[in-house]
Amino acid sequence: xxxxxxxxxxxxxxxxxxxxxxxxxxxxNQVGSSIPSTSAGGYRSDRAGRTELKTNSIDFEDIEVVxxxxxxxRTVVVDAQNxxxxxxEHFLGQVTAIDGNLAYVTLIDPNGIEIYxxxxxxTFSGKGILLGDWFDxxxxxxxxxxxxxxxxRHRIPLPEQMKQRMxxxxxxxxxxxx
Amino acid sequence: xxxxxxxxxxxxxxxxxxxxxxxxxxxxxGSFGVVDSCLEKSADGERINPAIAFLQSRGVSTLxxxxxxxxxxxxxxxxxxxxxxxxxxxxxxxxxxSKKFLQNIIQRTKLPxxxxxxxxxxxxxxxxxxxxxxxxxxxxxxKKKNGKxxxxxxxxxxxxxxxxxxxxxxxxxxxxxVESFESQLATAFTSDGxxxxxxxxxxxxxxxxxxxxxxxxxxxxxxxxxxxGSWKLIRRDCDxxxxxxxxxxxxxxxxxxxxxxxxxxxxxxxxxGTEAVVTGYRKSSLPTQEVLEVIKTLSxxxxxxxxxxxxxxSIANPDESRTALAxxxxxxxxxxxxxxxxxxxxxxxxxxxxxxxxGQCSYYFNKRGELISSEVVSPACWVK
Numbered sequence: 001x002x003x004x005x006x007x008x009x010x011x012x013x014x015x016x017x018x019x020x021x022x023x024x025x026x027x028x029n030q031v032g033s034s035i036p037s038t039s040a041g042g043y044r045s046d047r048a049g050r051t052e053l054k055t056n057s058i059d060f061e062d063i064e065v066v067x068x069x070x071x072x073x074r075t076v077v078v079d080a081q082n083x084x085x086x087x088x089e090h091f092l093g094q095v096t097a098i099d100g101n102l103a104y105v106t107l108i109d110p111n112g113i114e115i116y117x118x119x120x121x122x123t124f125s126g127k128g129i130l131l132g133d134w135f136d137x138x139x140x141x142x143x144x145x146x147x148x149x150x151x152x153r154h155r156i157p158l159p160e161q162m163k164q165r166m167x168x169x170x171x172x173x174x175x176x177x178x
Numbered sequence: 179x180x181x182x183x184x185x186x187x188x189x190x191x192x193x194x195x196x197x198x199x200x201x202x203x204x205x206x207x208g209s210f211g212v213v214d215s216c217l218e219k220s221a222d223g224e225r226i227n228p229a230i231a232f233l234q235s236r237g238v239s240t241l242x243x244x245x246x247x248x249x250x251x252x253x254x255x256x257x258x259x260x261x262x263x264x265x266x267x268x269x270x271x272x273x274x275x276s277k278k279f280l281q282n283i284i285q286r287t288k289l290p291x292x293x294x295x296x297x298x299x300x301x302x303x304x305x306x307x308x309x310x311x312x313x314x315x316x317x318x319x320x321k322k323k324n325g326k327x328x329x330x331x332x333x334x335x336x337x338x339x340x341x342x343x344x345x346x347x348x349x350x351x352x353x354x355x356v357e358s359f360e361s362q363l364a365t366a367f368t369s370d371g372x373x374x375x376x377x378x379x380x381x382x383x384x385x386x387x388x389x390x391x392x393x394x395x396x397x398x399x400x401x402x403x404x405x406x407g408s409w410k411l412i413r414r415d416c417d418x419x420x421x422x423x424x425x426x427x428x429x430x431x432x433x434x435x436x437x438x439x440x441x442x443x444x445x446x447x448x449x450x451g452t453e454a455v456v457t458g459y460r461k462s463s464l465p466t467q468e469v470l471e472v473i474k475t476l477s478x479x480x481x482x483x484x485x486x487x488x489x490x491x492s493i494a495n496p497d498e499s500r501t502a503l504a505x506x507x508x509x510x511x512x513x514x515x516x517x518x519x520x521x522x523x524x525x526x527x528x529x530x531x532x533x534x535x536x537g538q539c540s541y542y543f544n545k546r547g548e549l550i551s552s553e554v555v556s557p558a559c560w561v562k
Contacts, residue, residue: 088497088498088499089499089500089503091503092296094296094299096461096462097461097462099462104461104462104463105507106461107503107507114196115493115503115507115509116196116460116461116491117491117503117504117506117507117508117509118463118491118507118508119506119507119508132290133290134290134291134294134296134299137503139498139499139500139502139503141498141499146498146499146501146502147502148502148503148505148506153294153295153296154294155290155293155294156293156295157293158289158292158293163289166285166288166289167281167285170280170281170284170285170307171277171281173307173310173311173314174277174280174281174310174311174314175314175318176314176317176318176321177276177277177280177310177313177314177317177330178276178277
């Protein structure tokens with residue numbers, strides 16, 4: 001199979017609506033089962049060595065196809081029921097810099113190894129992923145194709161009490177600094 | 179590395195494969211100072227600060243000064259261990275760094291990362307917090323006279339310090355940059371002191387310290403991460419106008435913003451008598467080829483702390499997942515032999531860890547400013 005240029009392929013709203021039922025994040029567990037135990041890059045492991053993302057689940061509506069490996073370009077509507085769909089790798093990503101139209105990103109694999117790359121900034125801004133924001137990035141095998149999916153990482157708000165405790169600790173530790 | 183003929187002044191620049199820089203200065207009186215800090219993976223995967231082993235090998239127990247040019251992690255990671263191990267008598271940092279500033283950047287880094295479960299980012303913010311906790315503790319102990327003398331120095335343009343029989347003059351940050359940064363900081367808080375917005379991280383370079391080490395017959399310029407706009411300001415307004423240097427640590431990892439034409443005449447000696455050294459920043463593909471070309475033509479030699487910064491970003495051992503990733507994020511793919519791929523898989527080797535990940539560029543000058551010797555320790559290399 002020849003690898004062609006990856007270009008952003010937006011799944012339009014109508015397509016998203018047609019993707020039902022809602023897809024929950026089971027594919028992340030598929031890849032997690034083969035990942036060694038580590039605490040790096042946003043992962044936590046259980047005693048059996050299975051690794052799961054410590055985050056809330058991701059709705060399928062948030063997942064858009066940004067790259068496709070195929071003989072021609074076309075919008076790929078990924079069928080959640082498709083048993084041929086396998087997440088090959090999962091990365092935690094962050095937009096670390098934006099220079100003009102180019103976004104520089106860091107991808108962290110489950111072992112904490114960082115990979116640096118760049119892509120047009122519009123790919124990210126279109127998904128509400130701005131400078132400094134975190135995102136999920138999966139390489140997914142669908143049939144014979146391998147695609148790259150990017151989705152904004154959901155944030156679970158910290159309890160106010162915890163925020164306050166962090167602020168207090170910081171304020172106390174810096175007491176004496178102008 | 180063999181010990182060269184005793185030098186009047188020594189400069190050792192360390193830098194990693196991905197990012198970071200740490201500059202060790204041996205001053206004319208034999209004291210040592212360190213500017214910035216970096217942390218990189220050693221061959222066995224440990225995170226180390228290369229300056230620590232170097233200073234220990236030289237029998238150093240105390241630093242005359244430790245300087246943080248600006249609070250970006252590629253300049254402060256590993257600084258806590260330097261601070262704890264070598265008890266600097268002075269800690270220099272940019273004038274704009276205040277309690278409010280630190281509260282802003284630490285909280286605003288940690289909170290989103292915690293909420294997103296991005297634990298790798300929290301470690302860096304934690305280290306900055308711990309560095310300043312240690313600095314403040316030393317400061318408070320010193321004030322109470324129950325600790326060693328310690329001075330916290332807020333650096334701004336034209337600050338001059340006599341250190342180790344030389345003079346160190348700050349040529350950046352410019353007061354205008356500090357003021358505008360402080361105004362921006364004020365807007366990040368409500369009147370009740372509650373954080374409401376985040377300071378843009380890229381703005382931190384505006385408050386970066388740059389230092390001119392002035393010996394009787396020559397100078398050394400450490401450019402920090404000063405960028406174009408700031409260079410123009412400080413070139414215009416700095417009281418010290420003689421910046422012509424025997425050694426120039428290129429500012430901001432050789433980005434296009436790090437170089438402006440004003441610097442050409444200001445920094446480089448006319449007889450190509452300037453040695454230049456650059457540290458990389460892989461995330462933003464720095465240094466740029468264009469800046470390297472310009473610096474090369476102006477200097478006697480140009481060294482880089484890690485040869486990998488001269489190569490395009492790439493992914494080793496590509497499988498179908500990594501190949502797709504390379505395509506999506508403009509990465510080159512490194513082909514690896516079948517044997518090596520099997521070896522990597524069997525022994526869980528990461529290609530990056532098969533070689534040292536911190537390079538070192540060292541310069542030894544005599545009293546007249548003549549270069550006695552210079553050397554690069556792999557993976558650092560000369561840029562030809």
